[in-house]
Amino acid sequence: MLFYIYIVAITAEAMSGALAAGRRNMDMFGVALIAFLTALGGGTMRDIILGNYPISWTQHPSYVYLTISAGLLTMLVARYMQRLNRMFLVLDAMGLIAFTIIGCNVALSLEPKYHYSTLVVVMAGMMTGVGGGIFRDILCNRTPQVLRHELYASVSLLVALLYLGLKYIGIDENINMSVSFVVGLSIRLAAIYWNWSLPVFSYSPNKWQ
């Protein structure tokens, strides 16, 4: 199940990257690159930081073709996508959760080679979940949305903690994933609907620094 959600998620993320590239008037190559990085950049960063070589997508060329195709296709269908607004928000939320769970498992699977503490496992999940969006925004030269939006990274953190907690107490993997998805998705959608957000820190420039 996680595999199918992952496929849908990288497609949705690639399309969101393509739209961001379109807002900067990039050419086909730029669109393809940003689509790829938005979908697979978080996992790349995770693999580099954990020392997980070879990096996942280099062993799965089909993911690369999928994200690039989705990005290029977006150039053609962008005008019809506004109606799909809500569907995309749900797909994006599912992707956030799937990415987070996959990221945690990658860190755990490295146990024989490197021992990573729970903190690092959680960070690996969050990097996978939100990293792609950060790359997209840096390449499109804007302040990363994920750093000043409604609950997004927080949902990733919560899902990672819930999933690892349930795993630790020995809950069956399928039940664990289902619970993590239901809880994560509910909170994310509630956050969008009611505009929940974390406290914002506004600091006015002055002489300091």
Added chain:
Amino acid sequence: MLFYIYIVAITAEAMSGALAAGRRNMDMFGVALIAFLTALGGGTMRDIILGNYPISWTQHPSYVYLTISAGLLTMLVARYMQRLNRMFLVLDAMGLIAFTIIGCNVALSLEPKYHYSTLVVVMAGMMTGVGGGIFRDILCNRTPQVLRHELYASVSLLVALLYLGLKYIGIDENINMSVSFVVGLSIRLAAIYWNWSLPVFSYSPNKWQ
């Protein structure tokens, strides 16, 4: 031959990085850093993503000294460089091709350790070719030029495919490189001359995302 072209190419790339730093009023250190990253940043990214340790330039300090010197020298001679405009475009195009071919070969040389598919070999070539320019533009806080310019990354893609195709059917390495250079250079210069470019994707901001 590839070695000499590489030396000329990293020098030319370093100088282009220094000019970009100058447009942001950076100090000597900034100029040196951006010159270094523009010339050697693409190869660094490629080595990190492929897991090719130790990273190439760490074993060739002379390349580092060369790029930093070229960057600092540019501070002195920038005012005379406008007349050399055309020569630089040719050097930059030669660098793009040399970097691409070298990048493909690095990925191929890792075969005993990691098996990389042709897609990844092509991507390694392109990363080496266009990566430095992307770093330069991110550090100078502008949307990467390479993502919205005339055929540039596309030339790198084409050269990688041509070079690997000829290699695959067993053409002699020297002939292969010569053909790749002539074809790549012709297309790049024609693209500059006639302003060829890829379709641009312009997407206007609205409520979606």
Added chain:
Amino acid sequence: MLFYIYIVAITAEAMSGALAAGRRNMDMFGVALIAFLTALGGGTMRDIILGNYPISWTQHPSYVYLTISAGLLTMLVARYMQRLNRMFLVLDAMGLIAFTIIGCNVALSLEPKYHYSTLVVVMAGMMTGVGGGIFRDILCNRTPQVLRHELYASVSLLVALLYLGLKYIGIDENINMSVSFVVGLSIRLAAIYWNWSLPVFSYSPNKWQ
């Protein structure tokens, strides 16, 4: 001694990152991420480039908790921090020197695995010293301050050269560190006080490039 200075330094760097995030109106998650990256990002970049796996902070979760806590605490106490302006400049200068010395030693400690030349050891020190500030500025979408400020990266360079020089001629490690600190701190504070800076390269846009 280096250990305590390191702890103070990552705390001070984390707080400077949090203030930069506050100027961009980021939420709590953004503040925590930028605090973490400002404090530990330079060392992360160094470890990735040197191939020093597992990356240092993944084996010391307490550093991660410390930097995130310092960042979040800054949200509460920012208004009182302006009076501490001078103290922060001194802490930041001490951090720059401690980071530089630690970075050099990490590169030297990899000798059995990879041989790194003195140039790379110096660069490892500088990356550790100034890398975090560069990440902070890229994520806050501004041209990195360190690339156009008074002597900052230069102090890191000088400290690395002095420390390695004294080490090479066999000076006792404790005396070496003390000398490096006194010299580095004096130059950095003098640079702030008298506004010393490197020559700036200003290049006006024109047709070239």
